[in-house]
Amino acid sequence: MLQLKKRNKEQMSEIQVDGYIRVPKGTMIYPTGDGVEAPATRDQVVKVADIFDVDVKSDNFYLLLPDEMRLRYFEASGGKRPIDQDILEFTDRLTKGDYRAVAWSGKWALIADVQPAEAPANAKTARKVVKPEKKPLTKQQQMVIGSVWRFIQDTELRYKVRNPTYAVMRDDLDRGLHELSQHARAQALDTKLSELGIIDHIDEPWGPVTAGETFSVRGKLTSGFGGGQDVPMLFRGEKFTLPYASLEPFVELVNGPSS
Known part of the structure; x- marks a missing residue:
């Protein structure tokens, strides 16, 4: 019996997210959303999307219980009294002592009821998707509400208004x-x-700024300002607005929004 438990534990350790499992026919399958649990109608090999706990602290624990146990479980979990021992004994037998579950494609099953499996042939031959290289954020993407910016040179800022x-x-x-x-x-x-x-738009002067002067982005507008461009609302004693294109050549990020 001890050897069997050890072998089960070794098998479970082979099951990992993005790996594959075999779900035998008859295995109880639970939906991740609304729905009714039901036994699998056929053997299937599926890719693991998640591994999670179904112990007494999880939202999914009650799904494992027969109807006559559920009310007692809710009364105990919502109060201060301990979970009835027969409920714990039942779930310990059901889960074979491993209170975890494996999820795939909107469904999940107890990890003790599935086995690790090789990837199916069509998954092995499928072309590996190359993830695009993560590009650094642009200056405009960094210009979020709460970020602080500094002017890097003296300049006369200008903006566009509708003509x-x-x-x-x-x-x-x-x-x-x-x-x-x-x-x-x-x-x-x-x-x-x-x-x-x-x-359609006229170039207008906004005013001079000096190198080293800072401002905070208070908000971002898009409707009808600056030809539809994002317009950061700047703070320099009072609110001002300027299109991003008017600022971009003359500013650098000091720090992002405060937490």
């Missing part, structure tokens, strides 16, 4: 092109506005 003349002129020109298709009309409008030198 009210652009919208008015576009509407006026559009009235004379109603006979064209929508696509052709859009092309004609863009060409005419470009010829007239009317642009």
